[in-house]
Amino acid sequence: MSDCLHCDINELVQKHIEGGTDDLVEIASMMAESLADLVLLAPEAERANLLAHAISVVGHMILEKSGAFEGGSRASCLKVESGGVHRKGHW
Numbered sequence: 107m108s109d110c111l112h113c114d115i116n117e118l119v120q121k122h123i124e125g126g127t128d129d130l131v132e133i134a135s136m137m138a139e140s141l142a143d144l145v146l147l148a149p150e151a152e153r154a155n156l157l158a159h160a161i162s163v164v165g166h167m168i169l170e171k172s173g174a175f176e177g178g179s180r181a182s183c184l185k186v187e188s189g190g191v192h193r194k195g196h197w
């Protein structure tokens with residue numbers, strides 16, 4: 107376990123894939139359910155905004171990590187990246 111939740115989640119997913127579960131649709135469904143559970147932890151009045159934020163970040167990160175932004179500097183886990191342990195391109 108690292109000190110970055112994002113990296114920890116990626117590590118778990120990687121182990122899942124290595125364990126033979128290579129159905130990315132199934133994995134995405136499970137992760138989406140986890141996100142739904144997280145949104146439901148928020149007060150009801152804040153859930154719509156939190157979901158909108160999460161969806162926005164998903165889209166932004168896919169664009170950023172696929173190189174759509176020239177010189178993009180917004181990192182998902184600056185703290186860990188600056189420590190040099192953040193791994194990019196898990197898959």
Ligand SMILES: [Zn+2]
Nearest residue numbers: 110112113183
């Ligand atoms: Zn990370």
